[in-house]
Amino acid sequence: MSNRRCINNNCQSNPKAKLFVAQQSMCNYYNFEYRPDCQVCEACMRECIIYFDMIGRRFKNGECILDDRYPKKPTIVIELSGSNDDNAIDNDTEPSTENPNPQIAELSTSLSKIIQDTVEPLFKRQTELCESYLISEKAKLVAGKEQIDNLVDQVDLAIGKLYNNLYKFDSQRKFKYDPEISIYENLDDDVPIVLTKTLPGLPDDLPEEGLLIRHLVKVGDKVYGMKHSQMQPWIEGTIKSAVSDTYFNILFDDGGEKVLNYKNLAYIDATSHAQYPVGSRVIAKFQDMNIQLTDKFYVGVIGEPPKKYNNFRYLIFFDDGWTQYAYHKNIRLVCVESPNVCDDVHENIRRFLKTYLRNYPERLMVKFNKKQVVRAERNNAWCAAKVKNIDASLVQLKFLDIKVECTEWIYRGSNRLFLLYYNEISSNNQDKAVRGTKLTDVNKLLNRPYIETVNLTENGKSVNIDNRDNTQKPQENNGVIKSIEIPANCPKPLPYKHHECSHFCMLWVHYDYSQTKCMNVLTIPLHYGFTRSVLTDEKLKLRKVIYTTPCGLNIDDENKMYNYLKLTSYGHSQMTMDLFNFDCLVNPLSSFSVPKEFIRIQDISYGIEFKSISVFNSVNDLVPDHIKYIKERMTSPNVNLNMDSKFLCGCNCIDNCEDKNKCSCWQLTYEGPKNYPEIFKDHDSVGYSFKRLHKQVITGIFECNANCNCKKTCLNRVVQEPMKASLQLFFTEKKGWGVRTLADLPKGSFICTFLGVVRTEKDADNDFSLNWGEYLADLDFLDTVEEVKDGYESYVVQTEIEDESEDYTSSSDDEEFIPSWAIKSKMSMFESRMSLRKNLQNTNTKSDGKHELSKLNTQQKVESKNTSLLSYLDKDCGIFTMDAKVSGNIGRYFNHSCDPNIFVQNVFIDTHDLRLPWVSYFALSNIPAGTELAWDYNYIIGSVKNKILMCHCGSKNCKGRLL
Numbered sequence: 025m026s027n028r029r030c031i032n033n034n035c036q037s038n039p040k041a042k043l044f045v046a047q048q049s050m051c052n053y054y055n056f057e058y059r060p061d062c063q064v065c066e067a068c069m070r071e072c073i074i075y076f077d078m079i080g081r082r083f084k085n086g087e088c089i090l091d092d093r094y095p096k097k098p099t100i101v102i103e104l105s106g107s108n109d110d111n112a113i114d115n116d117t118e119p120s121t122e123n124p125n126p127q128i129a130e131l132s133t134s135l136s137k138i139i140q141d142t143v144e145p146l147f148k149r150q151t152e153l154c155e156s157y158l159i160s161e162k163a164k165l166v167a168g169k170e171q172i173d174n175l176v177d178q179v180d181l182a183i184g185k186l187y188n189n190l191y192k193f194d195s196q197r198k199f200k201y202d203p204e205i206s207i208y209e210n211l212d213d214d215v216p217i218v219l220t221k222t223l224p225g226l227p228d229d230l231p232e233e234g235l236l237i238r239h240l241v242k243v244g245d246k247v248y249g250m251k252h253s254q255m256q257p258w259i260e261g262t263i264k265s266a267v268s269d270t271y272f273n274i275l276f277d278d279g280g281e282k283v284l285n286y287k288n289l290a291y292i293d294a295t296s297h298a299q300y301p302v303g304s305r306v307i308a309k310f311q312d313m314n315i316q317l318t319d320k321f322y323v324g325v326i327g328e329p330p331k332k333y334n335n336f337r338y339l340i341f342f343d344d345g346w347t348q349y350a351y352h353k354n355i356r357l358v359c360v361e362s363p364n365v366c367d368d369v370h371e372n373i374r375r376f377l378k379t380y381l382r383n384y385p386e387r388l389m390v391k392f393n394k395k396q397v398v399r400a401e402r403n404n405a406w407c408a409a410k411v412k413n414i415d416a417s418l419v420q421l422k423f424l425d426i427k428v429e430c431t432e433w434i435y436r437g438s439n440r441l442f443l444l445y446y447n448e449i450s451s452n453n454q455d456k457a458v459r460g461t462k463l464t465d466v467n468k469l470l471n472r473p474y475i476e477t478v479n480l481t482e483n484g485k486s487v488n489i490d491n492r493d494n495t496q497k498p499q500e501n502n503g504v505i506k507s508i509e510i511p512a513n514c515p516k517p518l519p520y521k522h523h524e525c526s527h528f529c530m531l532w533v534h535y536d537y538s539q540t541k542c543m544n545v546l547t548i549p550l551h552y553g554f555t556r557s558v559l560t561d562e563k564l565k566l567r568k569v570i571y572t573t574p575c576g577l578n579i580d581d582e583n584k585m586y587n588y589l590k591l592t593s594y595g596h597s598q599m600t601m602d603l604f605n606f607d608c609l610v611n612p613l614s615s616f617s618v619p620k621e622f623i624r625i626q627d628i629s630y631g632i633e634f635k636s637i638s639v640f641n642s643v644n645d646l647v648p649d650h651i652k653y654i655k656e657r658m659t660s661p662n663v664n665l666n667m668d669s670k671f672l673c674g675c676n677c678i679d680n681c682e683d684k685n686k687c688s689c690w691q692l693t694y695e696g697p698k699n700y701p702e703i704f705k706d707h708d709s710v711g712y713s714f715k716r717l718h719k720q721v722i723t724g725i726f727e728c729n730a731n732c733n734c735k736k737t738c739l740n741r742v743v744q745e746p747m748k749a750s751l752q753l754f755f756t757e758k759k760g761w762g763v764r765t766l767a768d769l770p771k772g773s774f775i776c777t778f779l780g781v782v783r784t785e786k787d788a789d790n791d792f793s794l795n796w797g798e799y800l801a802d803l804d805f806l807d808t809v810e811e812v813k814d815g816y817e818s819y820v821v822q823t824e825i826e827d828e829s830e831d832y833t834s835s836s837d838d839e840e841f842i843p844s845w846a847i848k849s850k851m852s853m854f855e856s857r858m859s860l861r862k863n864l865q866n867t868n869t870k871s872d873g874k875h876e877l878s879k880l881n882t883q884q885k886v887e888s889k890n891t892s893l894l895s896y897l898d899k900d901c902g903i904f905t906m907d908a909k910v911s912g913n914i915g916r917y918f919n920h921s922c923d924p925n926i927f928v929q930n931v932f933i934d935t936h937d938l939r940l941p942w943v944s945y946f947a948l949s950n951i952p953a954g955t956e957l958a959w960d961y962n963y964i965i966g967s968v969k970n971k972i973l974m975c976h977c978g979s980k981n982c983k984g985r986l987l
C-alpha cells in the first residue's frame with residue numbers, strides 16, 4: 025500500500041513512517057509539483073539522494089548522465105489534494121521539523137557543493153556528452169523506423185500479391201451454367217409467359233467438328249443437282265454417266281437429263297464425319313415460317329456453325345438472298361467448291377459474302393428489341409418495319425407500309441437494315457471523319473436499335489468479344505472496402521429537448537467546408553454533429569435512413585433535411601444537400617483502400633482540385649503522361665468565345681430559387697423538355713433534385729449564374745461547385761488509365777466536368793491523323809437536340825402503331841421517309857436561346873413516308889420541310905470540339921463501358937451560347953466504392969476508316985468493339 029502522504033506515488037513505506045520536508049529536487053525526481061509543505065518519507069528520500077549522488081559522480085567523472093542504466097523517473101503524476109481531501113495528511117502525523125539523519129544531511133550538502141564547484145566546466149562537458157548521446161539514440165531510432173517501414177512495405181506488397189492471386193483465382197473459377205430460362209413473350213396481349221427449359225442438347229445427328237472429306241461420286245450414285253438455276257430448288261437424280269473428270273450426265277427423278285459440273289452436284293444424304301465449316305458450299309431445305317416446310321433444297325453458303333447460341337443450327341446465306349437457320353439433317357454438302365467459295369455464289373450475294381467471310385467470326389449486327397420500328401429495304405425501297413421476333417442472328421420484321429401483311433426474317437448484319445447501310449456509307453465517306461465521342465446517343469436513350477459486334481466463341485455461347493462478368497475486373501480491384509471510423513472527439517448529437525430550430529442548433533459544431541478536403545463527402549455531416557442510422561421495420565419489411573441532427577432531431581427525408589439546413593444555416597457555413605443521402609443501399613462509411621506502395625502520385629491535379637486525386641498503378645511502373653491540369657476550359661487561338669452578357673441571363677429570386685416556377689433559370693431547364701412530352705413524361709422530375717440529377721436532360725440544364733440574385737447555396741448550382749467526389753486514377757490491364765470512386769456514390773451525384781481546349785471542328789479535323797479523337801469530345805448539344813426531334817417523330821409513329829392495331833397501313837404513301845442524317849448540315853452561330861426554343865415548338869414534321877432506295881444510293885440531299893435549328897447558324901463556323909489531349913482534367917481519363925455507370929449532361933453556366941455547354945458527368949446508379957467509372961462513348965463501330973479498337977469494358981452487354 026502506498027504511503028499517500030509521501031511525494032513518491034509508489035512509496036512502499038509504512039504509512040506511519042516518519043516524514044521530512046521534501047526539497048524541490050526530490051519533487052522533481054518523483055515528478056511531483058513542488059509545494060513548500062511537500063513531504064517525503066525517509067526511504068524515498070534516501071533513494072533520491074543515492075540517485076543524485078550517482079548522477080553527481082557521473083557528472084563529476086565526465087560521464088553522460090543520460091545513460092539508461094540509471095533508474096528511470098516515474099512518469100505518473102498524482103497531485104495530492106488539499107487539506108479537506110480524504111487523502112489529506114493526518115493531524116497525528118504532523119510533518120517532522122527535525123533535521124534528517126546527519127549523515128544524509130552531510131551527503132546532501134556535499135552533493136550541492138560538488139554541483140556548485142564543478143558546475144561550469146562539467147556542465148559544458150555534460151552538454152556535449154548528452155548531445156552526442158541523443159544524436160546516437162536518434163540515429164538508432166531512425167534506423168529502427170526505416171526497418172519497420174521496410175517491413176510494412178513488404179507486408180503491403182505481400183498483401184497486394186495475395187489480393188491479386190485471390191482475385192485471379194476468383195476470376196479463373198469455372199461456373200456451371202444453370203438450366204436456361206427462356207421468356208416467351210406473347211405479342212398479342214403483352215403478357216410474358218416464363219417457362220424454364222433445360223439447355224438444348226447436341227442433336228444426335230450432329231457430327232463433331234473436324235476435317236471435312238468430300239468423297240468422289242460415281243456412275244449410279246444418287247445426287248442432288250442444279251436442274252434449273254441457282255435461284256431454284258435442286259432436284260434429286262442419278263448419275264447416268266461421266267462426261268469428263270468433272271462433268272456428269274444427271275438423270276433427274278422428275279424427268280429430264282442435264283450435264284452438270286461437280287460444283288452443281290450435292291451429296292444425297294447428310295452423313296458426314298465432320299460439321300460443315302463456315303464458308304462451305306451447301307444446299308439446304310428452305311423453310312418459310314409462314315408456310316409449311318417446303319422440303320426443297322436451295323443452294324447457299326454456311327454462315328454460322330451450329331452452337332448453343334443458335335440452338336445448334338447452321339446459318340445459311342442462300343444465293344437468292346434469303347437467310348435462314350437449318351439443322352444438320354436438312355443440309356447437303358455440294359460435291360466440290362472453288363478455293364474461294366465466293367466465286368461459286370450468285371453475284372447478288374457475292375460482295376456481301378466476301379466481306380462477311382473476311383471479317384468472320386467478328387460481325388457487325390443491329391441490336392433490336394421487340395416492337396421497335398425500324399427502316400429496312402423491301403422491293404428496293406426503305407420501308408418502316410416493326411420487330412416481331414429475334415432468333416439468334418436473325419430478326420423477323422413486319423413491314424408496315426404495305427397493304428398485304430408481310431413479315432420477313434432478315435440477317436441482323438444485312439445492309440438491308442438502314443442502320444447498317446448508313447453506317448457503311450458514312451464510313452466510306454471521307455468528308456466527315458468521326459473524331460470524338462458522341463456525348464449522347466439518342467438511339468440508345470430512346471430505345472432505338474443500335475449496332476453491336478458479335479463473335480461466336482469456342483464454347484458455343486455467343487458472347488461479345490472479351491466478355492467478362494464485371495465492369496471492373498477483379499484483378500484491377502486491388503484493394504479492400506474498409507469502414508471509415510469517425511474520430512471519437514467529433515461532436516455528437518445532443519439529447520433532444522423540445523425547441524424551435526435556429527442557427528444555434530448547428531453553431532456549436534463549427535462546420536467549415538474548407539476543412540473537409542480529406543473527408544468522403546457523405547461522411548462530412550458525421551464529423552459535424554450528425555449521426556446516420558438505418559432503421560429496419562421487420563413487420564413492414566421496410567428499411568429507412570434516419571439522420572439525427574446536432575440538436576437531436578430525427579430526420580427521414582430530403583425535404584425535411586433541406587428545411588432544417590435552411591433554418592439552421594449561419595453565414596456561409598450552410599451544409600448542402602449533396603452531403604446527405606437517404607438511400608439504405610448507400611454506405612457513407614464505405615471506403616476503398618489500396619496498398620500504399622502502388623500510389624505513384626499523391627494528387628494528379630497538384631492541388632488544383634479541392635479533393636486530391638491519387639494515382640495508383642499495381643500493373644507496371646508507368647505514371648500518366650504529363651498534361652497541363654486545368655480547372656477551367658481553355659480556348660485555342662482561333663476560337664473567340666462569346667461571353668457577352670446577352671448570352672447569359674440570371675434570375676431575380678430572393679427565395680433562393682425555391683419556387684422553380686418563378687426562377688427564370690429553372691424555367692430554362694424546363695422549357696426544352698416541354699417540347700417533348702412523350703420523352704419527358706414526368707415533367708416535375710426534370711433536372712436537379714436536391715443537387716442530384718437522376719435522369720439526363722438532353723435539352724440541357726441551365727444553372728444559376730453570376731448574373732443571378734440568389735445565394736451560392738441555391739439548389740440550382742451543382743456543376744459550378746468544386747469537385748466533391750473521392751476519385752482515384754488507376755492503371756487498368758487493357759484500357760490504360762481509368763478512374764474509380766473511393767467512396768459510395770449515390771445515384772445522380774455530380775462527379776466532375778470534362779475540360780480541355782475548345783477548338784473548332786475544322787481545326788480538330790485537320791489534326792485527325794495525329795489525334796484521331798482519343799481525348800476529343802464534340803460539343804454536339806445542338807446536334808443531339810435535332811436528333812431528339814427526329815427521334816421524337818419516329819417515336820410518335822411507333823406509339824400510334826401500337827395504339828391503333830397490328831394492321832397498320834400508311835395513309836401517307838406518297839410522303840417521303842426522310843432520314844434525319846440526309847438533311848443535316850453543319851451548324852454554327854446561334855442567334856439567341858429564346859428563338860431556338862420558339863423554333864423547337866413550332867416544328868412538327870411528319871416522317872412516316874417512304875424513301876426510294878435509289879435516292880439514298882445517290883446520296884441526294886433532300887430538302888426538309890423541317891425548319892432546322894441549323895438554319896439559324898452561320899454555315900462556316902461549325903460546332904466546337906473539346907480537346908483534352910494536352911490540357912485537361914480528370915474527366916479525360918474516364919473509359920468507355922457498354923454498360924455505363926455514369927452519364928454526360930450538358931450544363932450551361934457561364935454562357936447561354938448553346939455551343940458551349942459544360943460537359944458534366946453524373947452517376948447513373950448507386951456506385952459502390954472501388955468501382956471504375958465509365959460512360960458510353962457512343963462511337964459508331966466501323967465509322968473511322970482503318971481503325972479498329974476492341975472494347976475491354978468487360979460488361980455483359982459488351983458490343984465487342986469501340987470502333
Ligand SMILES: C[S@@+](CC[C@H](N)C(=O)[O-])C[C@H]1O[C@@H](n2cnc3c(N)ncnc32)[C@H](O)[C@@H]1O
Pocket residue numbers: 758759760761762798799916917918919920921974975976977986
Ligand atoms: C478518353 S481516353 C480514356 C483514358 C485512357 N484509358 C488513358 O489511358 O488515358 C480513351 C481511350 O481509352 C481507351 N479505352 C477507353 N475505354 C476502353 C474500353 N472499354 N476498351 C478498350 N480501351 C478503352 C482507348 O484507347 C480509348 O481511345
